[in-house]
Amino acid sequence: xxxxxxxxxxxxxxxxxxxxxxxxxxxxxxxxxxxxxxxxxxxxxxxxxxxxxxxxxxxxxxxxxxxxxxxxxxxxxxxxxxxxxxxxxxxxxxxxxxxxxxxxxxxxxxxxxxxxxxxxxxxxxxxxxxxxxxxxxxxxxxxxxxxxxxxxxxxxxxxxxxxxxxxxxxxxxxxxxxxxxxxxxxxxxxxxxxxxxxxxxxxxxxxxxxx
Numbered sequence: 001x002x003x004x005x006x007x008x009x010x011x012x013x014x015x016x017x018x019x020x021x022x023x024x025x026x027x028x029x030x031x032x033x034x035x036x037x038x039x040x041x042x043x044x045x046x047x048x049x050x051x052x053x054x055x056x057x058x059x060x061x062x063x064x065x066x067x068x069x070x071x072x073x074x075x076x077x078x079x080x081x082x083x084x085x086x087x088x089x090x091x092x093x094x095x096x097x098x099x100x101x102x103x104x105x106x107x108x109x110x111x112x113x114x115x116x117x118x119x120x121x122x123x124x125x126x127x128x129x130x131x132x133x134x135x136x137x138x139x140x141x142x143x144x145x146x147x148x149x150x151x152x153x154x155x156x157x158x159x160x161x162x163x164x165x166x167x168x169x170x171x172x173x174x175x176x177x178x179x180x181x182x183x184x185x186x187x188x189x190x191x192x193x194x195x196x197x198x199x200x201x202x203x204x205x206x207x208x209x210x211x
Contacts, residue, residue, distance in 0.1 A: 001157075001162040001163075001164055001165065001166070001167060002016075002165070002166050002167070003153065003157065003166075003167040003169060004166075004167075004168070004169065005168075005169045005170065005171075006125055006168060006170065009124050009125060009128040014125070014128055014129060014132060014168075015132060016166070017029075017129060017132075017166045017168060018129055018132035018133040018134075020165045020166055021038065021039065021040050021046075021129070021133040021135070021137070022040060022133055022134075022135070024039075024040065024043050024045055024046040024049075025039075025046065025049075025164075025165035025166075026038065026039045026046060026049045026050055026053060026163065026164050026165065027039075027129075027164050027165055027166040027167070027168065028142045028153065028156045028157075028160065028164040028166065028167040028168065029125070029126050029129060029137075029139065029142075029168050030123055030125055030126060030153075030168060030169075030170035030171075030173060031065070031121040031122075031123045031126050031139075031173065032093070032094065032121060032122045032123050032173060032174045032175050033094045033121075033149075033173060033175045033176070033177060033178055033179050033195070033196055034141050034142070034143075034149035034150060034151050034173055034175075034176065034177070034178055035141065035142040035149070035150045035151065035152070035153065035155070035156045035173065036065070036126075036137075036139035036140060036141055036142055037050055037053060037054065037139065037140060037141070037142040037156075037160065037163075037164060038065070038129075038137040038138065038139040039137065039138050039139075040133065040135045040137070040138070041064050041105075041106070041109060041135055041136040041137060041138045042106065042135060042136075044106050044108045046138075047062065047106065047108050047109060047138050048108065049163075050062065050138060050140065052163075053160050053163035053164070054140065054142075054143065054144055054145050054160070055144050055145045055146075056140070056145045057145075058108065058111070059111045059112065060111055061109065061110045061111040061113055061115075061116070061117060062109050062110075062111075062117075062138045062139070062140045063096045063116075063117030063118065063119060063138075063139070063140065063179075063181070064105075064109065064116060064117065064118050064119070064136045064137065064138055064139070065119055065120070065121050065126065065130060065136065065137040065139045066118055066119070066120055066130070066136045067120065067127065067130045067131060067136075068091075068120060069084070069087045069088070069091065069120070071136060072087065072097070072118040072120070074102075075101060075102055075105055075116060075118060075136065076099040076100060076101065076102065076116070076118070077099075077100040077101060077102050077103075078099060078100045078185075079099060080099075080184060082184060082189070082206060083097055083099055083184050085205065086182070086184075086202075086205060086206070087120070089205050090197065090205075091119070091120040092120040092121055092122035092127070093120070093121075093122045093196075093197075094119075094122070094175060094177075094178075094179040094180060094195060094196035094197055095119065095179055095180050095182065095197055095202075096117045096118065096119040096179045096180065096181040096182070096193075097117065097118050097119070097182055097184055098115050098116070098117045098118075098181065098182065098183040098184060098185055098192065099115060099116065099118065099184050099185060100114060100115055100116075100185050101113075101114060101115055101116035109138055114185075115183070115185045117181060119179055123170070125168060125170055129168075141178060142156045142159070142160060142164070143155075143156075143159050143160075144159045144160065147159055149178050151172055151173040151176040152171070152172050152173075153167050153168075153169035153170075153171075175196050177195050177196045178193065178195040178196070179193075179195050179196055179197075180193060180194055180195040180196055180197040180198075180202065181193040181195070182202060182210070186211070188206075188208050188209060188210060188211050189206060189208075189210050189211070190210065190211045191210045191211070
């Protein structure tokens, strides 16, 4: 495991982290919400390492971090007007949108479900890593299952030990609370997790009550 604090988005060590992702390693990365444990979304063997590191059941889906709305739409079989509205309002930011997935999204990402959770994070280092790795990142929170999501790199290492190939330390996360997760594959939309964005904020933008 290599643990370092990057010196901005042009730190050459980020190229090494991106290369590790492309080579099938898992890495711990910051977001504005909590630290995530990330892998190449297209590599089932790498994603299996996430489940093993976290002690997470493989039937539980993993959300994907993407570069922008266009990349999110490329992974979605359906992209509604409401999905577009929410993405424009809250991305980059702490909202994960669940939509019907395209067939090429690996089943291990979605726990065998027909939907996938997508988010554009608001953290310059993570956005740079998505750009350098040239892939969406499968990235649940970097904690052992049942433990609180970590908002510092120290908490990541305490919980996951040397499992990540890299720990990218950017200090304490700005929000420190997991993203809210909104399922748009059902009507009315279902709030699967009330996180950094509260129900009333989402209902105002959706212009309806959430289930």
